[in-house]
Amino acid sequence: MLKKGGSLIGFGAKYGIKHRKKFTQVHVTLKAKRKCPxxxxxxxxxxxVGIWECKKCGYKVAGTAFDVAV
Known part of the structure; x- marks a missing residue:
């Protein structure tokens, strides 16, 4: 059973564990702390989507939708 209070609030059993696990993986990757290059x-x-930016120096780079490979 999944822990309560995670990123899956609002996802019931009707979506299936496969889709809920995939959503969690994408959400954790998307919200991870990153260092500006x-x-x-x-x-x-x-x-x-696909545009990553530093809020401090304004550096912008294009990457993938959920992660950036710099």
Missing amino acids: ECGSLKFGRRA
Whole structure:
């Protein structure tokens, strides 16, 4: 059984464990803390699908939808 209070709030048993586990994996990857390749701060995050930006220095890079490979 999955823990309560995680990223699966609102997902009932009707979605199936396979889809809930995949959603959790994607959500954890998306929300992970990342270091900016330019300035090194931890304020590097996703601006939009495929666009990653540092909130401190303004450095932008294109990556994949849920993760960035710099």
